[in-house]
Each structure stands twice: as structure tokens, then as C-alpha cells.
Amino acid sequence: MAQVLLVEDDPFLSTLLKNRLQKEGLDVLLAKTGSEALETLKKSQPDLVLLDLILPEKSGFEVLEAMTSEPQYGKPPVIIISNLGQDQDIDRAKQLGVVDYFIKAQISIDDLVQKIKNYLSTALKQ
Numbered sequence: 001m002a003q004v005l006l007v008e009d010d011p012f013l014s015t016l017l018k019n020r021l022q023k024e025g026l027d028v029l030l031a032k033t034g035s036e037a038l039e040t041l042k043k044s045q046p047d048l049v050l051l052d053l054i055l056p057e058k059s060g061f062e063v064l065e066a067m068t069s070e071p072q073y074g075k076p077p078v079i080i081i082s083n084l085g086q087d088q089d090i091d092r093a094k095q096l097g098v099v100d101y102f103i104k105a106q107i108s109i110d111d112l113v114q115k116i117k118n119y120l121s122t123a124l125k126q
Contacts, residue, residue, distance in 0.1 A: 002025075032055075080098050
């Protein structure tokens, strides 16, 4: 079973996404802050990280920078799910190695879940 770390501080969205992903047969770990995300990454090796950028304590960018520079966090692929949609934010995230970037207002939960499943099925076959 694929494991996903969902890093999202919005309680409604995190519950909705977690439930949908679990229905699809995924094991979902939940972190509500950037610091919590890094703590979780130290203990587990998820197959994918779904990362919001605007988070309490540490931003998603700070989490990405820590993951890039410190081997203790492993190298799981990261998909950004954020309200930040400016080119500079997307470019910065891609420079930090994210595999995809979705703007919350521009994608439905159904489409997002499908894209996550598609990504995992491709990545786990390799």
C-alpha cells in the first residue's frame, strides 16, 4: 500500500483529502505544520508528499529546502497543493525539485485524487 504524507493546515481540506485518499486504498499520514512534516519525514519514508506552501511554523518552501539539503528526510517526491499561483512561486518550487504543482482554486478534489493515483501508479512501477 502506498503511503502519502499530507501536509495541510486547513482542517476541512485535510480531512476531505485524507478521507478520499484512504478510500482509494492509500495510507495517509497527516501533518498540520511544516515542523510536523519534517518530524514525520524523519520517522517514515512516504512514497509521496503532498505539501501546502502556506503553513504555520515552517513554510512549505522551508520544508522543501530542508528536504533538499538534509539526507535524514529521504528523497520522497513532492507535489505542491497551494493557493500560491504566481510564476515565481511555481518556479521556486520546481527549482527545489517538486514533481508537480497544483493551485487549489483551479483543481477539483476528484481531479487531484486522480492525478495523485496516476503519479503513484507510475512511480511505484519503476
